[in-house]
Amino acid sequence: MNGSGVRLVLLGKPGAGKGTQAALLSAHYGVEHLSTGDVFRAAVAQGTPTGLEVQQYLDTGELVPDDIVIRVVDEHFAAGGPLEDGFILDGFPRTLVQAEELEQVLADHPLDVVLNIDVPTETILHRIAGRRVCVNCGASYHLTQRPTINWTCDVCGGEVVQRDDDSPDAIGRRLALYEEQTRPLLDYYGQQGLLLSVDGSAPTDAVFDEIVGLIDRRRGA
Numbered sequence: 724m725n726g727s728g729v730r731l732v733l734l735g736k737p738g739a740g741k742g743t744q745a746a747l748l749s750a751h752y753g754v755e756h757l758s759t760g761d762v763f764r765a766a767v768a769q770g771t772p773t774g775l776e777v778q779q780y781l782d783t784g785e786l787v788p789d790d791i792v793i794r795v796v797d798e799h800f801a802a803g804g805p806l807e808d809g810f811i812l813d814g815f816p817r818t819l820v821q822a823e824e825l826e827q828v829l830a831d832h833p834l835d836v837v838l839n840i841d842v843p844t845e846t847i848l849h850r851i852a853g854r855r856v857c858v859n860c861g862a863s864y865h866l867t868q869r870p871t872i873n874w875t876c877d878v879c880g881g882e883v884v885q886r887d888d889d890s891p892d893a894i895g896r897r898l899a900l901y902e903e904q905t906r907p908l909l910d911y912y913g914q915q916g917l918l919l920s921v922d923g924s925a926p927t928d929a930v931f932d933e934i935v936g937l938i939d940r941r942r943g944a
């Protein structure tokens with residue numbers, strides 16, 4: 724039951740539900756949820772030199788290169804207490820280079836668990852192609868789970884749209900990138916004995932319960 728201080732990485736294809744589970748796990752264990760997007764936005768908002776570099780990539784929609792991603796995460800860990808207090812990483816590491824660098828950054832605070840949320844590609848395609856997001860607050864909807872009134876956000880009244888990232892072409896590119904750059908991390912963490920896997924095609928609550936069970940057993944809680 725005591726999961727405080729858990730140091731966790733979530734892996735999975737785009738659309739596997741990493742962000743959703745990370746938010747639930749963050750609340751459950753009381754540790755920080757670090758998504759690469761949030762860390763990028765914080766660096767940009769603080770106007771650090773690294774943040775200014777990140778801004779250029781975000782502006783053009785390009786992937787932020789490994790060395791800059793690593794620096795942003797490094798600076799984030801250096802500034803706060805997540806090393807001691809625990810954290811859930813979502814969207815990082817995304818490449819082997821980033822994973823190796825993370826090991827250096829963590830040093831004597833190694834990861835407890837790397838959790839792979841496994842979802843068949845067909846399910847991913849259905850999920851993402853139907854996904855609609857509020858431009859204002861980021862609330863997530865689906866063609867099969869619409870807002871009450873047209874495409875107006877139930878939470879804030881904002882407009883609910885399909886993100887450019889979720890277009891069929893963009894999904895294809897993101898899945899290919901995952902296969903090429905991120906899937907090798909499964910072997911990498913498997914060989915270190917850190918990898919656990921859950922079936923992410925189950926409903927959100929069931930996936931969450933399974934993850935918590937796995938983490939707590941792993942930590943001997």
Ligand SMILES: [Zn+2]
Pocket residue numbers: 857858859860861862876877878879880881
């Ligand atoms: Zn909204």
